[in-house]
Amino acid sequence: MKLFDYQRADTPEQAAASAVAPGTRFIAGGTNLLDLMKLQVETPERLVDVSRLELAKIETREDGGVTIGAMVPNSDLAADPHVIRNYPVLSRALLAGATGQLRNKATTGGNLLQRTRCYYFYDVATPCNKREPGSGCSAIGGVNRILAILGTSDQCIATHPSDMAVAMRALDATIVTVKADGDRRRIPMAEFHRLPGDRPHIDTILEQGELITHVELPSPPPGGRHAYRKVRDRASYAFALVSVAAVIEVEDGRIAKAALAFGGLAHKPWRDPEVEHILIGQTPGKALFEAAADALVRDARGFGHNDFKIPLARRTLIATLQDLTGGR
Structure with missing residues (x-):
């Protein structure tokens, strides 16, 4: 160091x-x-050091939504009664994400800013465009089993490692920041993380000095069914090969609302409006779920070791939808 x-x-x-x-x-x-x-x-x-800033509260707003301070530990957020009751997908994602010791220290803001766990990013003896722009990507053509199949570029195929961020993407979170000039801004979760493109070393749209202060969740949908399914190499706190954060509403036998976000597949928490559009208004069933799964992976590309993620993503989405809706 x-x-x-x-x-x-x-x-x-x-x-x-x-x-x-x-x-x-x-x-x-x-x-x-x-x-x-x-x-x-x-x-x-x-x-x-921002660890002692007074940003460690979880507050329920009048509209039924919740405001989460950036310094709230992951353990506190996962155990909060309001979160468990109204945003169970978030609590489950946090509990799936790390050991109790890590959750006690890891913060909400820091969780959003995690960097990839790509083997080559961590190995300073190998080329990595994310670590050293212009040096090359060792993962393309290398050992890439845990890496991305969606939203990749010829510069980088890294994945975002956070479980919490996947759930917040499904919940349409908003990130509140303060900039170096004192101005504040509100960033939709959909816009916060970047795909690699030709600048894979830049993970988010934050400016230098811009600090996350809060995360806001909208009021929870009435009757929403929540699930967080994580497929990993071992149950003991491994990073996701594929994960799905799902919030589904079923009314009169049809899917009235679907919010689906995916981890382990891309450089950012992945959400595809076309997948949700296929589901909304339809009667749950295997054929429908297979059509949604086909849409999810229509542009997927494997790089050898991670080819298995394409059928795995399909199966994981189908199983999640079957569990939430009962559609077989």
């Missing part, structure tokens, strides 16, 4: 202003950043 300067922030505005210089990173729980610093994948010149 290289030497770095350290500063503790007293307010979100101070934190943002202190981090405007390139080479500065925020640190809270540190469950991802410290590992990357030890391996010298990340070598920040300064860390701004």
Whole structure:
């Protein structure tokens, strides 16, 4: 680990202003950043500690939605009675995501900003466009079993590792930030993470110094059926090969609403409006679910070791829809 300067922030505005210089990173729980610093994948010149900011509350709004502070630990969010009752897909995703020790330290904001677990990103002896732009992508043609099949580019096939972010994508979360100049903005979850394109080293649309302060969830749909299904190599806290966060409403025997987000498939939590459009208004059944699954993987591309993810994604979606609707 290289030497770095350290500063503790007293307010979100101070934190943002202190981090405007390139080479500065925020640190809270540190469950991802410290590992990357030890391996010298990340070598920040300064860390701004935001762990003691007063952003650790979960508040229910008058509209029935919830506002989650960026410093809320994952354990607290997963165990919150309002979240368990009204957003069970989020609680289940968090519990599937890591050990209890990690959930106690990991924060809501930090979870959204996790970096990929691609083997080559972590190995500084290998080329990686995400770590060193322009150096090449070792995963294409290399060992890519855990990597992306959707939204890839010839520069990067990394996946986003968060389980929580997949659930928040299905719930249409909004991310609230403060920028280095003190301005605040609200970013729809759909726009927050980027696909790799020709700039895979940039994970989100955040500006330098921009700090996540809260995440807002809209009021929960009445009668929504929630599920989080995660397929992984071992049950003991492995990253997803494929995951599905689903919120389904069924009225009068037909699917009235479908919100489906996927993990383990792309550089960001993946959501395809066409998949949901196929389902809405239809009677649940295997043929319908197979049509939705075909739409999900219509543009999928395997890279050898991860070819199996294409049929696995189909089966995982079909099984999730069958469980939520009873349609066989």
